[in-house]
Structure formats: C-alpha cells, structure tokens
Amino acid sequence: MTPTTSLPADLFPLRAGRVHEVTGPAAAAFALIQCHRGARVEGAAMLWVRPSWNAAIAFPQGLAALIAPERLLIAETAQETDTLAVAEEALKDGSLPFVLIQTTRPLNLREGRRLQLAAQAGGTTGLCLTPQDMGSNAAQTRWHCAPVFSAEDSTLMLWELKKNKSGTSGAWHVRWNWQAHRLDVVSPASLRPGGPDLPG
Amino acid sequence: MALILRQNNAQRLYGLNAEAETLGLRPGMTLPEARAYCPDLILRDADLAADRRLLVALQRWSMRYCPWVGFDGDDGLVLDITGSAGLAGGEAAMLADMQARAAQAGLSLRTGLADTRGAAWALARFAPGIAAPGQGAQALAPLPVAALRLPSDQVTGLQRLGLRRIGDLAVTPRGPLARRFGRGVLDQLDRALGHLPDPVSGQAPPAPLxxxxxxxxxxxxxxxxxxxxxxxxxxxxxxxxxxxxxxxxxxxxxxxxxxxxxxxxxxxxxxxxxxxxxxxxxxxxxxxxxxxxxxxxxxxxxxxxxxxxxxxxxxxxxxxxxxxxxxxxxxxxIGLDNIRRFRPLDSHIPEKSFALVPAASGPAPAPDPAPIRPDRPLTLFPPEPVVARGSTPPLRFRWRGMALTTARASGPERIAPEWWAEDDLGRGLRDYWKVETRQGRRLWMFHTPQRPGWFVQGEFL
Incomplete structure (x- = not known):
C-alpha cells in the first residue's frame, strides 16, 4: 500500500474562515487530525466546545499522538444555546486557530449562518461535530468519516465529502502514519476490487 | 442573655451581658450548667466573623487617638499612645473620651493604661484604670497571676505553690521558678514590668481596592x-x-x-x-x-x-x-470554571489518569514529553457492558445496537486496580484488548477475570 495521491489542496486542510461539518463514527478522529494540522501551523491552543453531560471525551494518552493534550482547551456548556454562543465568540475573536463545536441537534439556517459569519470575521476554522443527519445547510463542507477494517493496517478510514459549497464531492481512503505523524492517502487504485491491497 | 459557641461538640457560653454575669454565669460554662443557674437565659449563636469585623472597625476608629494600633488576641486592641496623650488632653481625658464615645455607640470598653503593654493588658482585664508612669509594678502587685497572659496550666501550677498575686511572683527567687516553669513565666513577668521589650505591631489594614x-x-x-x-x-x-x-x-x-x-x-x-x-x-x-x-x-x-x-x-x-x-x-x-484543560494524574487506571481542571486556575502546564502510544484509544467513555464470555475477545458481539465481528484482536494488557483507592467499577483486574472489527470500528475492550464480564471503554483512531 503506497501513498500516492493526496487530498485536494483546496479541501485539506479545511478552508480557514469557514465552518465545516463532520459526522460518522470516526468524526472525532477526523476533527482531532484537523487539530493536529492546525497545531503544526499556529502553535496556539485549540478550543473544543462540548456539552457537559456528554461523558465521552478525548483520552489524553491517545490524543498525544495528534496534539499535545495541554494545548486543547475544553469549554463545557450546559445547553445548546451556550455552545453556540461560546463557539460564535471564539470564532469571531480569532485568537484560536481552530474551534471544534460538538452539537446535539440540527442547526437552523440562522444559527449556521451566524457561525459562518463569525468564522469569517475571525479567520478561524470551525468544525461542527454533528450527530448523523443533523447538519446545517450553511456548512462549507460536510464530511462523513468511518473507520475501515484492513488486513495490515489499523488506522484505515474512509473520508467521504458529502457536500462541498465550492467544488465537487469525493471519497478518500486515508490512514494515519505513526512514524511520520501525518496522514497518508491510500491510492484509490489499490483499493479497487481485485487490487493487491483490498482492505477488509 | 448570652452568646453560645459550639466547641468540641459542647455548646459553651461565649459572651454574656452584665445581668447574666451578676447571676454567676461566666464564659466557658457549658449550656446545661448555665441553664441550671438561670432557666430563662436568652441564647444566641456567636458570630466570630462579625466580631472580627467589629474589631477591625474599632481598630480603624482607634487611630483617632494614636497612629499605632495593633490587635491583641481576638478581643482586644492595643494602642501605643506614646506622644499622643497630650493631644487629647492627658491620659485620663483620653480614656474618658474613649469610654464616652464607645458608650454612644452602645459599646462598653475595659481600658487599662500603663507603661508596658503587659501591664496595660493586666489592668484592662483585672483592674481597669491607669497606672501612673513608673508605678506599673505597684499597680500589678495585687493582681492575680492570670493577669500575666500565661497559659492556664501554668496559672494553676503557680497557684498550687501559693503564688497567687503578681507581687508574690516578683519577689520569688527566679532560679527555682525558671527550673520549674521554664522561661515563659519569667519572660511574661519581665515584659509586664518593662524589663523585656514587648512591641506593638500596628499593622494598618490594607486599603480596599x-x-x-x-x-x-x-x-x-x-x-x-x-x-x-x-x-x-x-x-x-x-x-x-x-x-x-x-x-x-x-x-x-x-x-x-x-x-x-x-x-x-x-x-x-x-x-x-x-x-x-x-x-x-x-x-x-x-x-x-x-x-x-x-x-x-x-x-x-x-x-x-x-x-x-x-x-x-x-x-x-x-x-x-x-x-x-x-x-x-x-x-x-458559562462560568470560568467550565473552561478546562487536561492535566495528567498519576494513575494507571485509564479514567483516573487525567483530570479536567479549570484552565484559568494556573498557567498552562509544561508540555508532557510522554511517548506516543498507538495502544491507547483516542476517545474514552464510561465502560459499556457487552454480553460475552471467555477471556479472549468474543468473535461476535453486540455493542450500541450494532452486531460486530472481531477480525483482529491484540492484547491482553493487564491493568490492576489500585488497592488504596476505591474501585469505581468494583470488578478488580482488567485485561485490555484492542479489538478491530470487520465492520471497521476499532474498540478498546477489557475483560474482568475476577468477576467475568466484557466492557467497551474507548475507540481508536
């Protein structure tokens, strides 16, 4: 399995000054890999806005592979309005390069648009972690991420671009390269049925 | 009327008004004892914080008489009026003015004035009045030894020896006294008589910002x-x-x-x-x-x-x-405490190995040079039980309503409970496995051999 292609440069890293969306079982992995890229560029803190009742949380020992845990700030909110208010404030300010927003219900157009405008004002990348089928129409891109089993690799994922406001959609098989600390895109050719390295 | 204070599980009298004192009550009495003396005693709880605030206020007020006012325990003020008495028309006039003004505010003061701080303390508590300059020793002589600010066991000890008055103590040979009671008694005596220094630390209260x-x-x-x-x-x-x-x-x-x-x-x-x-x-x-x-x-x-x-x-x-x-x-x-960051804790139990602490409580911690561990999951949640048997990962199982098939498993990694701490799950040893399912999900599962059961606790990258 040789990394041959890469994700299109206009999609990845996610465009700054916009709010994106990700869903699916590997959404957290997608989001934290974005954090990793942001961390490398800016060297600043990241903010994760999450509802306080959600017991599932990033595990610092595993998180260390992507970003240093002490650089992740976590804002715990009691209700969805607070989540959105905090996210808007952080996006608008621009002192954090990356804001991760964990939402629990579909955002209406007004809320999505407000986040979008805030991100634009601050030049910040926003990423909403949404439950399945609860996206907002205002999102710049919408991704669906799922882990894929592969016989010789333990980090293979399928990233599908479901919606793209300024371009085409697509799907990529990616894997995390532990040695190089980077994301490798698995050549689509090698994934074709009958190819040498069919995952699964 | 009396104020009561709870001390060591006993309610004791803390403060009394004049009428209660005439009935024979005294501070330190237990509540039942006091009730026996005076069945219709009116009781209120003492508020030490409010007392302290009053004392601080009095300290500021006392600065009208002299610039150097210090606290004396929890219930007294000590004023160093060197050079200031003349401004108020003499020592007696100053005390009278103090008493009159306090009476206007509804307070009764016990005042003592002497050459030394110790003597003034003794006079204020045992014989309110003024000791003329140089007459401190004479004024102190008839007072009980308790007026020397001694601990109560030393007072009792002195009384057992028949030394009831300060005058008795002053004429006793110092050597045997020091051997018996240590230097404390003699030092206090010397302070009261002015042979040892006893400064007043007049700390000005910080002006409020x-x-x-x-x-x-x-x-x-x-x-x-x-x-x-x-x-x-x-x-x-x-x-x-x-x-x-x-x-x-x-x-x-x-x-x-x-x-x-x-x-x-x-x-x-x-x-x-x-x-x-x-x-x-x-x-x-x-x-x-x-x-x-x-x-x-x-x-x-x-x-x-x-x-x-x-x-x-x-x-x-x-x-x-x-x-x-x-x-x-x-x-x-959302409250400043709800903005948090990770702090590592010293524990091998995954859910106890970190804490979320308020980010504003201190500076950002130094980067942790811990090695990257591919055998640790990216997300962690409270253990979710899975129906399965055996000590190796089950071939098929259901989790969150999904039917999953194990394709590859690596492990076990045994993590022992901390015997000194409470085991939240109550299941003892845990054998952790990384289970990769054919459906794609990569789960961090553990088996508890002591009370057999399977749990899912995290998901890998």
Whole structure:
C-alpha cells in the first residue's frame, strides 16, 4: 500500500474562515487530525466546545499522538444555546486557530449562518461535530468519516465529502502514519476490487 | 442573655451581658450548667466573623487617638499612645473620651493604661484604670497571676505553690521558678514590668481596592454607565499598578436613585490591570442592568487580586492577552470554571489518569514529553457492558445496537486496580484488548477475570 495521491489542496486542510461539518463514527478522529494540522501551523491552543453531560471525551494518552493534550482547551456548556454562543465568540475573536463545536441537534439556517459569519470575521476554522443527519445547510463542507477494517493496517478510514459549497464531492481512503505523524492517502487504485491491497 | 459557641461538640457560653454575669454565669460554662443557674437565659449563636469585623472597625476608629494600633488576641486592641496623650488632653481625658464615645455607640470598653503593654493588658482585664508612669509594678502587685497572659496550666501550677498575686511572683527567687516553669513565666513577668521589650505591631489594614463615583444627576443609558466605568477603572488600575497587583475578580456596584442596587461580578481568566481591556469585558453584563429611575452611584472594587509584575510589551504577550480576554468573555457566559484543560494524574487506571481542571486556575502546564502510544484509544467513555464470555475477545458481539465481528484482536494488557483507592467499577483486574472489527470500528475492550464480564471503554483512531 503506497501513498500516492493526496487530498485536494483546496479541501485539506479545511478552508480557514469557514465552518465545516463532520459526522460518522470516526468524526472525532477526523476533527482531532484537523487539530493536529492546525497545531503544526499556529502553535496556539485549540478550543473544543462540548456539552457537559456528554461523558465521552478525548483520552489524553491517545490524543498525544495528534496534539499535545495541554494545548486543547475544553469549554463545557450546559445547553445548546451556550455552545453556540461560546463557539460564535471564539470564532469571531480569532485568537484560536481552530474551534471544534460538538452539537446535539440540527442547526437552523440562522444559527449556521451566524457561525459562518463569525468564522469569517475571525479567520478561524470551525468544525461542527454533528450527530448523523443533523447538519446545517450553511456548512462549507460536510464530511462523513468511518473507520475501515484492513488486513495490515489499523488506522484505515474512509473520508467521504458529502457536500462541498465550492467544488465537487469525493471519497478518500486515508490512514494515519505513526512514524511520520501525518496522514497518508491510500491510492484509490489499490483499493479497487481485485487490487493487491483490498482492505477488509 | 448570652452568646453560645459550639466547641468540641459542647455548646459553651461565649459572651454574656452584665445581668447574666451578676447571676454567676461566666464564659466557658457549658449550656446545661448555665441553664441550671438561670432557666430563662436568652441564647444566641456567636458570630466570630462579625466580631472580627467589629474589631477591625474599632481598630480603624482607634487611630483617632494614636497612629499605632495593633490587635491583641481576638478581643482586644492595643494602642501605643506614646506622644499622643497630650493631644487629647492627658491620659485620663483620653480614656474618658474613649469610654464616652464607645458608650454612644452602645459599646462598653475595659481600658487599662500603663507603661508596658503587659501591664496595660493586666489592668484592662483585672483592674481597669491607669497606672501612673513608673508605678506599673505597684499597680500589678495585687493582681492575680492570670493577669500575666500565661497559659492556664501554668496559672494553676503557680497557684498550687501559693503564688497567687503578681507581687508574690516578683519577689520569688527566679532560679527555682525558671527550673520549674521554664522561661515563659519569667519572660511574661519581665515584659509586664518593662524589663523585656514587648512591641506593638500596628499593622494598618490594607486599603480596599475600590473606587467610587457619585453622580450629581442619575444616569440610565448603557453608554453613560460605560463612560462612568471608564473613569472608575482608570483610577482602579492606577491603584493596582501602584501595588503590582492584577485583578482576578471585579465587582461593579450600581446604586439606583430609589435606593435599590445591583452588583455585577466579573471573573477574569488571568490577572489584569490594563484599563483598555477591562472595559469591553463588562459590556455584556452592563447591558442586562435594569436602571430603573437612574443610577446615581457607581463603585468598582477588585475583590480578588493576584500579584502581577510589570511585563515587557511584546508580541507573544499580546497573543496570550487576547486569549485571556476571550476566555474571560466566554467565562462570563458559562462560568470560568467550565473552561478546562487536561492535566495528567498519576494513575494507571485509564479514567483516573487525567483530570479536567479549570484552565484559568494556573498557567498552562509544561508540555508532557510522554511517548506516543498507538495502544491507547483516542476517545474514552464510561465502560459499556457487552454480553460475552471467555477471556479472549468474543468473535461476535453486540455493542450500541450494532452486531460486530472481531477480525483482529491484540492484547491482553493487564491493568490492576489500585488497592488504596476505591474501585469505581468494583470488578478488580482488567485485561485490555484492542479489538478491530470487520465492520471497521476499532474498540478498546477489557475483560474482568475476577468477576467475568466484557466492557467497551474507548475507540481508536
């Protein structure tokens, strides 16, 4: 399995000054890999806005592979309005390069648009972690991420671009390269049925 | 009437009024004992904090007589009136004035005045009055030894020897006394008689970090309030700068013309004293104020301060400042304690190996050079039980309503419970496995051999 292609440069890293969306079982992995890229560029803190009742949380020992845990700030909110208010404030300010927003219900157009405008004002990348089928129409891109089993690799994922406001959609098989600390895109050719390295 | 205080599970009398004292009650009595003396005793709880506040207020008031006023225990003040008595018309006139003014406020004072602090203490408590200059020893001689500020066991010891009065003690040979009671007794005696120094530490109470603005005409517009606030914060910041302090919590008090008022708290993510940055942080709370018929007084107080050394202006500091200001704004909405960051804890149990601590509670921790562990999951959740048997991962199982098939499993990694701490799950040893399912999910599962069961606790990258 040789990394041959890469994700299109206009999609990845996610465009700054916009709010994106990700869903699916590997959404957290997608989001934290974005954090990793942001961390490398800016060297600043990241903010994760999450509802306080959600017991599932990033595990610092595993998180260390992507970003240093002490650089992740976590804002715990009691209700969805607070989540959105905090996210808007952080996006608008621009002192954090990356804001991760964990939402629990579909955002209406007004809320999505407000986040979008805030991100634009601050030049910040926003990423909403949404439950399945609860996206907002205002999102710049919408991704669906799922882990894929592969016989010789333990980090293979399928990233599908479901919606793209300024371009085409697509799907990529990616894997995390532990040695190089980077994301490798698995050549689509090698994934074709009958190819040498069919995952699964 | 008496005040009671709970000490070591017993309610004891703490303070008494004059009538109760004449009935034979005394402080330190237990409540049942006192009731036996006086069945219709009126009882109230003592409020030590309020007592202390009164004492601090009295200390400030006492500065009208002399500049050097210190506290003496929890119930006394000591005034060093050297050179000040003449201003009040002599020592006796000063004490009389003190008594008269305190009586106006409803307080009764016991005053003693002598050459030394120890002698004045003894006089105030045992024989209120004035000892003429140089007459301290004579004035003290008839007083009981307890007037020397001695611990009660030493007082009892002295009384057993027949030394009941200070005069007796003063003429006793010093050698045997020191051998028997140590130096403490003699030192106290010498202090009272002026042979040893006994300074009064007159600490001025720190002036409160607060500024006030009283307006001739009531105001009601948000912009007017902000303009007033701008004047206040400049003065407050000057106060803070003079003392090298930074505010962590501010309170803006607004008083309305009709007497009602409100207090707007502001908690800051980092100590701050830059006037330009404090103002916008108040904007959100000020907008929510009901001004009624107008506000005619504003008061800005720094209720919590931290040392803040002058900083050199630089680009890196500016970035951190912006982040702090952002966290303050977010904190004013969801509470500053709800902005957290990870802190590693010393434990092998996964869910106890880290804590989420308020990010504003301290500086960012140093980067942790821990090695990257591909055998640790990216997300962690409370263990979710899975129906399965055996000590190796089940071939098929259901989790969160999904039917999953194990394709590859690596493990086990045994993590033993901490015997010194409570085991939250109550299942003892855990054997952790990384289970990769054919459906794609990569789960961190563990088996508990002591009480067989399978759980899912995390998901891998």
């Amino acid at each position: 607060a500024v006030r603005l009283t307006l001739p005409e009531p105001i009601g517009l948000v912009s007017d309030v902000m303009a007033g606030l701008e004047r206040l914060r400049e003065r407050l910041c000057a106060l803070l700068r003079a003392r090298d302090l930074g505010a962590r919590a501010l309170v803006l008090g607004l008083r309305r013309v009709d007497g009602a008022g409100c207090e707007l708290p502001l908690h800051l993510a980092a100590p701050m004293r830059d006037p330009a940055r404090i103002l916008p942080l108040f904007a959100r709370t000020v907008e929510g104020v009901d001004a009624g018929f107008g506000i005619d007084q504003m008061r800005l107080e720094a209720v919590r301060v931290e040392p803040l050394a002058p900083l050199q202006i630089g680009s890196s500091a500016a970035g951190a400042d912006r982040l702090d200001a952002l966290l303050t704004r977010i904190g004013s909405r």
